[in-house]
Amino acid sequence: MRGPFLLLEMRGIGKSFPGVRALDAVDFELCAGEVHVLLGENGAGKSTLMRILSGACSSDTGEIRLDGQSVVIHSPHQARALGISTIYQEFNLVPHLSAGVNIFLGREPAQAFGIVNHRRLHRRAGEVLTQLGIRLDPATPVERLSVAQQQMVEVARALAFDARILIMDEPTSALTAAESRTLFALVRSVRDRGVGIIYISHRMEEIFALGDRVTVLRDGRRVATRAVAEVTVGELIRLMADRELKDHFPRRRVPPGEPVLEVSQVSTRDKLRT
Numbered sequence: 001m002r003g004p005f006l007l008l009e010m011r012g013i014g015k016s017f018p019g020v021r022a023l024d025a026v027d028f029e030l031c032a033g034e035v036h037v038l039l040g041e042n043g044a045g046k047s048t049l050m051r052i053l054s055g056a057c058s059s060d061t062g063e064i065r066l067d068g069q070s071v072v073i074h075s076p077h078q079a080r081a082l083g084i085s086t087i088y089q090e091f092n093l094v095p096h097l098s099a100g101v102n103i104f105l106g107r108e109p110a111q112a113f114g115i116v117n118h119r120r121l122h123r124r125a126g127e128v129l130t131q132l133g134i135r136l137d138p139a140t141p142v143e144r145l146s147v148a149q150q151q152m153v154e155v156a157r158a159l160a161f162d163a164r165i166l167i168m169d170e171p172t173s174a175l176t177a178a179e180s181r182t183l184f185a186l187v188r189s190v191r192d193r194g195v196g197i198i199y200i201s202h203r204m205e206e207i208f209a210l211g212d213r214v215t216v217l218r219d220g221r222r223v224a225t226r227a228v229a230e231v232t233v234g235e236l237i238r239l240m241a242d243r244e245l246k247d248h249f250p251r252r253r254v255p256p257g258e259p260v261l262e263v264s265q266v267s268t269r270d271k272l273r274t
């Protein structure tokens with residue numbers, strides 16, 4: 001944990017969907033200048049928690065505080081206005097427009113006679129990209145960029161909108177190893193500017209390369225929050241799954257009377273995922 005300044009507190013967040021308790025009284029907090037990894041098996045509730053924070057869905061219970069102030073987040077638009085930006089896997093960029101225009105889309109720098117000053121806009125965009133260590137010509141149309149470059153434009157866009165909290169949901173899933181390393185450098189540089197980053201990942205090497213703290217969710221509950229420097233891979237796997245990876249025998253029988261719905265969903269998801 002780099003910065004002691006508490007940006008975000010989520011307290012007692014609960015959310016149910018028909019037949020599923022997606023989140024059960026989850027607490028989560030984020031400091032300025034930290035990468036807080038959110039970890040959990042498929043269906044643990046990670047995306048749902050972040051969708052609530054980003055205004056994409058509402059919670060049934062609980063409270064969100066930003067800078068100690070209680071807020072109600074009704075929409076993605078409002079979340080952005082509060083400084084919460086999400087990097088989605090499906091990008092929100094306009095393909096035929098330049099990277100620079102996309103970075104400032106919806107908030108172009110001061111206009112003369114209602115016409116966007118493209119030279120100035122691209123210069124400003126170039127500054128944002130350079131500050132982030134991103135080598136990319138802001139005049140390039142987004143459709144000519146790789147997925148990794150588009151993701152970088154998304155991050156630059158978030159910062160141009162003064163994001164203080166950046167949510168990344170499995171951002172390396174479509175990237176090559178080299179592209180992932182470039183993204184890690186970008187994430188670190190954003191963190192070092194004091195932005196709080198919530199980073200969802202299953203990949204252990206990423207957690208240890210990038211994370212300051214890690215929160216583990218299991219079946220919609222928070223089971224632990226730890227400093228990454230103080231946990232091991234084995235411990236994280238145990239926390240995620242509540243079992244040792246190499247168990248030859250189940251240590252205890254599943255007691256009769258477990259909810260049938262939960263059990264069948266877990267096994268279905270596993271089969272679908274592996």
Ligand SMILES: Nc1ncnc2c1ncn2[C@@H]1O[C@H](COP(=O)(O)OP(=O)(O)OP(=O)(O)O)[C@@H](O)[C@H]1O
Pocket residue numbers: 017018020021022040041042043044045046047048049
């Ligand atoms: N819109 C929805 N309608 C119904 N059920 C949902 C909805 N969104 C999520 N769920 C359920 O809520 C639970 C938590 O899902 P969530 O997507 O948050 O998990 P996750 O931790 O992000 O999983 P993954 O690693 O697969 O992305 C799951 O059981 C899921 O099926």
Ligand SMILES: [Mg+2]
Pocket residue numbers: 046047048
């Ligand atoms: Mg998810």
